[in-house]
Amino acid sequence: MKHLVAKIHPDDNVLVALTDLPIGTPVTWDGTTVTTTEKIPAKHKLALQALQPGDSITMYGVLVGKARHTIQLGGLLTTANIQHATNSYDEHQEKRRSWNAPNVDYWQEQTFMGFHRSDGRVGTANYWLVVPLVFCENRNIQVLEEALVNDLGYARRKSYQPQTQELISLMQSGKTVEEILATDLRSADNAAARPRLFPNVDGIRFLSHEGGCGGIRQDAQSLCGLLAGYITHPNVAGATVLSLGCQNAQVSMLQDEINKRSPNFDKPLYILEQQKIGTEEALVSQALRQTFAGLMIADKSERQPAPLSKLTIGLECGGSDGFSGISANPAVGHVSDLMVALGGSVILAEFPELCGVEQELVDRSVDSETAERFSSLMKAYGDSAIAVGSGFDMNPSPGNIRDGLITDAMKSAGAARKGGSSPVVAVLDYPELVTKPGLNLLCTPGNDVESTTAEVGSGANLVLFTTGLGTPTGNPIVPVVKISSNTALAKRMPDIIDVNTGTVIDGEETIEQAGQRILEYVVRVASGEEVSAVRHGQTDFIPWKRGVSL
Incomplete structure (x- = not known):
């Protein structure tokens, strides 16, 4: 009802x-x-x-x-x-909260089909990465993409090129501007145009970014940590790295960060330095040979059964509305609690959107050291925003406000429900790696893409992304499941929404039932079922420079 x-x-x-x-x-x-x-x-x-x-x-x-x-x-x-107003909080626990774990008998023996890596982690996908260490190499990354994607069968599924050709034809036939504007154009599906040469490789992902040099050295260190998180990620089979040579983000810095995360790293990794190799042609030709050889190695991996405890789920929201905190977010919170009870890991990030619920998270921490680290990072983040004339109170976007989230504390209280009710086992500073099963807090901005990028770098092999207004956000190497807070959005934007929890608002389902349905979908996605963001080729990647980003 x-x-x-x-x-x-x-x-x-x-x-x-x-x-x-x-x-x-x-x-x-x-x-x-x-x-x-x-x-x-x-x-x-x-x-x-x-x-x-x-x-x-x-x-x-x-x-x-x-x-x-x-x-x-x-x-x-x-x-x-x-x-906007929030209560003050004590960085020390006022009381330790107990937790009643949900019953997971139904899920205990279930498995997903994943890619097992030598470090014990399991991927939900199998990608090859082509990565620049500095923005100077972005063009060469694009050249490699043009050379590899189409012929290897990784072209985007839907092409709009036929629409351009049709428009040219209409103009050449003498159609007016008004007639062209009234024309119904159709895109073409290229899904069957060219089969994959490497069927066990889900794709080649070409990252680009604006970092690696010109900023402070801490930015270069953080970038190398993030890239190392992607290279060592269980969804990645290997990587090709392009370096100019003289930038702040040195190859040795990247290798150190890789060793921190994976001391016994054994994936194929090809690092090319343009200033040593010489011409663009020599660089690109060598990169093509090595990448192709790496794909041959990557294609030998196959999906095998893995327990659900091998999942690390990132919890994200973007384009939130006044229903997010009472449908999508608590339903994802139930998934979070189920995963923790099963021995898996979950990541709750977006620190500006935890403003006002700090005491709850402090009291849920497993020990005082964890609680104090969370408090320290929150206060430092808040102080840095105030120092430049901003603050967490400026977090809600015009879309948030228009659809019912009129203070940051109101937005935060709803956003935090993605984390369920389980204990906080660890607090991580960007871009640290998740190493403990349970609920992990990761310091990131509230910016959707920066935060999703960071969660994946910290080890999330699947992301649950709630939205009330609609957003196409995806990730280069991890499936991002888009969950609608309301049925109207699911009907209006069915091409980007994977799961609708507007059923809770409509009185058709409880939060627990919606959470169970999400987890059933998660198992299918972890086993290879495509989400909307992957079908659309949505591969958003924005590293966080440790300035103020809300």
């Missing part, structure tokens, strides 16, 4: 509108009836009590804002009448 409103936590003094509520609409929750005093759009909040200036606004059981002006009972909360 679908309700008109929802109250998330017993202590909340606001209700969430699950549908558009005209002025004068009576809504009832737990025996209390409130009449709306103005129009309340779906996803937005109405006051469950009359609020005076300075009064606290509570959602998810935590402080998410304070009233700027008087808000009537049944009135709409907006950026004009409330402001």
Whole structure:
């Protein structure tokens, strides 16, 4: 049964509108009836009590804002009448939270079909990487991509080139601008144009970035750590690395970072330095030979059964809305708890979007050292934002605000639900590697692509990405499962949404049922079923330079 409103936590003094509520609409929750005093759009909040200036606004059981002006009972909360506010927190645990793990009998013996690596990790895919150590090599990366992708059968599935050809033909036949604008163009599917030469290799991924030189040396070190995380990743069979030679991000720095993550690294790795080799032709020809040889080696790997404990799942959100925190995020949180109970690892990142729930995470930490590291990183991040005239309160985007997330604390309280309720076993600073099973916190920005890029670099072999507004974000080497918070989005953008949890809002499913359905899909994806982002060739990759990024 679908309700008109929802109250998330017993202590909340606001209700969430699950549908558009005209002025004068009576809504009832737990025996209390409130009449709306103005129009309340779906996803937005109405006051469950009359609020005076300075009064606290509570959602998810935590402080998410304070009233700027008087808000009537049944009135709409907006950026004009409330402001961001959070409770202070103690970096030391106030109390250690206990955890009741969910029953996982159904999942205990289930497996996925993955690529087993010599270090014991298991990949959900099998890619070859071509990586620049510095932005000066980006053009050579593009040259290699042009030389390899089509002939090896890795061209994008859908081509829009026929549309361009049709437009040229229409213009040459004398069609007017108005007639061309009214033409219905069709794309072509190239899926069967050329079969893969290496059937066990899911693709060649060509990374490009704007780093490696010209910044501070810490940026070069972080970049090498991130690239090492990708090269040693279980979804990667081997890599070709292009170096100019004189940049800050030296080959030796990359090799040190690889050794930190994989002391017994044994994948094929070809490193070419342009200033030593000479001409572009010599560089590209050598890179082609070595990459082709590496693909021959990579193709020998085959999928084999692996327990679900071998999954490391990144938890991400982007284009969030007022339903994200009550459908998609808690459903993913249930998946997180199931994975932890099964012995797997999960990564909760986006530190600017944990603002306001710090005490909960401190109290969930397994020991005081873990709690204090989280507090230290959060405070340092917040202080760095304030130092440049910004702050976590500036995190919500115009789209977030338009669809009901009007303070950062409100957004954060909903975003944190992706992490479920299990203990925090480790706190990692970017770009450290996950080494412990359980819930790991990773310091990253709230920026979708920077954070997803970082989670994969830290070892996520699959990412669950919730969205309320819609985003095509993907990753070069890891499947990114796009989960809709509302059914309208799933219907409007079916080409990018993989799972719809709007069923929770529609009253068709519980959060636990939606979580079970997501995990069933995860097992299929980990075994090779393509997600939308992979079908579209969406391979977003943005390294984080340790400046302020919200």
